[in-house]
Amino acid sequence: MDVFDILDRLVAFPSVAGRPNGDIAGWIEAYLAEHGTRVTVLPGPEGDRSNLFATIGPANVPGYILSGHMDVVPAAEPQWSSSPFALRREGERLYGRGTTDMKGFLAAALAAVPALAGLRLARPIHLAFSYDEEVGCRGVPHLIARLPExxxxxxxxxxxxxxxxxxVRGHKGKAAARVIINGRTGHSSRPDLGLNAIHAMAAALSAAVNEAERLTHGPFDPAFEPPYSSLQAGVVTGGHQVNIIPDICTLDLEARAIPGVDPASLLAPVRARAEALAADGFRIAWNPKSAYPAMSLPPDAPIAGLLHALTGEAPLAAVSYGTEAGLYQAAGLDAIICGPGDIDRAHKPDEYIVTSELAGCQRLIEALGARCAA
Known part of the structure; x- marks a missing residue:
């Protein structure tokens, strides 16, 4: 199978984050086994989805990990020109959910396996494929914890x-949470007998707005756009109709932090203000949704030099989106971002990747293999 056949198979799996992934994980496992690759299936605590780890070459020698996630975001937008889970080719463009983010990289890595397997690798190349990256990098921590064995x-x-x-050498960290305020309902003509959850949430929203403004004043890191950490309220829901005192209100918010700043700490003022409402009779629930640390790789890191040599271009300092790289770095491993496609095409209808991008990625992986050969 070539890289296009593999991508066709991968896109056909509707591996939306948060759902069972046995179909796609099983297909990848079988493909790798056909090429004599050692594969370990690593079930997650959810019980219905798994990470995969495979090794080409000697596992007891330090080598390199190629890391990617098998899950994708939903594809329910009506603007799709064709089925999002059926690869469609128009000229050099290959359309389908996950083509860019990031089944294209998985396909290139898998397509390179026969060539890598034919080399006498002195240093191994590992494939680490995770689940549920798109809902907060939930799968890869379990994989990282198993790496020593x-x-x-x-x-x-x-x-x-x-x-x-x-x-790319850096990205911001992220933390997201949901705060739920429960009050007491009643007729809107007697607000004195109820507890208006939406009015109470205004206090938490005010804290979020104030914190967002404060962050614009620094600290700064000029590698990023914007060059400071940020916070935003993303979703607010509550109420039933205008003449009923709303007894529940929910707020989803996120923070994105420059390296050196704990993203979860940026949400602390909002949490403190919300939990203070308990004194007025409200019930408050604070539910963390996701978190991953920032990634900042020094320019002189060996893997940065390796990627400079393989790509012919000096690594960029940073990007605005987040990845699993921060979690690898937090575990003591040098990590860097490099993959095919454009992030601006991701999470949209008619997501696509270009055939030359897939071919270029496969060539880079095979060139890495040649450097690892005996």
Whole structure:
């Protein structure tokens, strides 16, 4: 199978984040086994989805991890020109959910396996494919925790998120949470007998707005756009109709932090203001939704030099989106982003990747293999 056949098969799996992924994980496992690759299936605590880890070459020698996620975001938008889970080719463009984010990278890595397997690798190349990245990098921490028993400490991790095949050394961290305020309902003509949850949420929203404004004043990191950490309220829901005192209101919010700042700490003022409402009789629930740390790789890191040599371009300092790379770095591994496609095409109807991008990624992986050969 070539890279296009593999991508066709991968896109056909509707592996939306948060759902069972046995079909796509099982197909990848079988494909790797056909090529004599050692594969370990790593079930997650959810019980219905798994990470995969595979090794080509000697596992007891430090090598490199190619990291990607098998899940995709939903594809319910009506603007799709064709089925999002059936690969469609128009000229050089290949359309389908996940083509760019990031089944294109998975396809290129899998297409390179026969060539890698034919080399006498002195250093191994590992494939680390995770689940539920799109809902807060929930799967990969379980994979990272198992690495010491699966392989020698790697020299570095290449996370194949779409970067136009330009290596990237940094991204912001993120934390997201949901706050739920429960009050007491009643007729709107007697507000004195109820507890208006929407009015109470205004206090938490005010804290979020104030914190967002405060963050614009620094600290700063000029590698990023914007060059400061940020916070936003993304979704507010509550109430039933205008003449009923709303007894529940929900707020979803997120923070994105420059390196050196704990993203969860940026949400603390909002949480404190919300939980203070308990003194007025409200019931408050604070539910963390996701979190991952920032990634900041020094310019002189060996893997940055390796990617410079393989791509012919110096790595970029940073991108605005987040990846699993921060979690690998937090675990003590040098990580860098480099993958096919453009992030601006992701999470949209008619997501696509270009055939030359897939071919270029496969060539880079095979060139990495040649450097690892005995």
């Amino acid at each position: 699966l392989c020698a400490k790697p020299l570095g991790v290449i996370v194949g998120e779409p970067s136009g095949m330009r290596a």
